[in-house]
Amino acid sequence: MHSLFILSVMLSTAVAAPFGLVAKRPLDDRDWTRSKRDGCPAYLTEGQYEFPHYMTQVSKSEPNLAFGxxxxxxxxxxxxxxxxxFDIPESRANDTCTLQFIFPRQEQLKTSSYAYEGTGTFVFTGYNPGNCPGPQTTYNNQPGNGPFPQFPPIHMEPGYAYTIDVGPCSVGAGTCVAGMTSTNDTYFSYFQDKDSCPIGIYTSYS
Structure with a gap:
């Protein structure tokens, strides 16, 4: 996830073809509070979300380069x-999976940072469930695309939480669901952080 993220990714947890951004929520300061002590958000409930278990890059200009x-x-x-x-446990087969990208403003972060320049267009492309990226993944040998079309481009900018997809976890339960996020107009680099105020892509359960 206009390409970013995933966030890529993730896509493949849906059972119906994605047609656009599900939701966009402002990260208002009054909502960005888990406690007065840490000033962090309540969007991620402990034990009810997955942090990416593997991340890597691929490059069109260096299609055989493995970033690890x-x-x-x-x-x-x-x-x-x-x-x-993301690795989705079998125990989550009856749950609903929500793929989201949390993109706070820099002053709302505690231990992470980002660089962002451009129009903010991101595209998410999902791989087949069970096709897991690894240390040898390159642009030329990335996992095969999933059964659903590429997500339409979305605009992402700081200060919002973006819901990319909602669907049954049963599609990927017991294996991995993965995807690629790309862009045609933006430079974006960030440290995926979950231990303090979060930034990045997550799968949450309900």
Whole structure:
């Protein structure tokens, strides 16, 4: 997820073809509070979400380069994209999975930071469930696309939480769901952080 994220990704947890952004919520300061002590958001409930279990980049200009495991999401116009992978436990087969990208303003973060320049257009492309990226993943050998069309481009900018997709977890339960986020007009680099105020892509359960 206009390409960013995933966030990529994630897509493949839906049973119906995605047709656009599900929701966009402002990260108002009054909502960005888990406690007065840490000033962090209540969007992620402990034990009810998945942090990406694997992240890497792929590059159109260096299609055989394997970046290996990464901790940052990096996106450059028409070149570098980020691949995200989530492991969905079998125990979540009866739950609903929500793919979301949390993109706070810099002053709302505690231990992370980002660089963002451009129009903010991101595209998410889902892989087939069970096709997991790894250390040898490159642009030329990335996992195969899933059964659903590429997500329409969305606009993402700081200060919002974006719901990318909602669907039954049964599609990927017991294996991984993964995808790629790309962009054609934006440089975006951030440290995926969950231990303090979060930023990045997550799958939550309900």
């Amino acid at each position: 495991p990464q901790y940052n999401g990096i996106f450059t116009p028409n070149d570098v994209s980020t691949v995200f992978s």
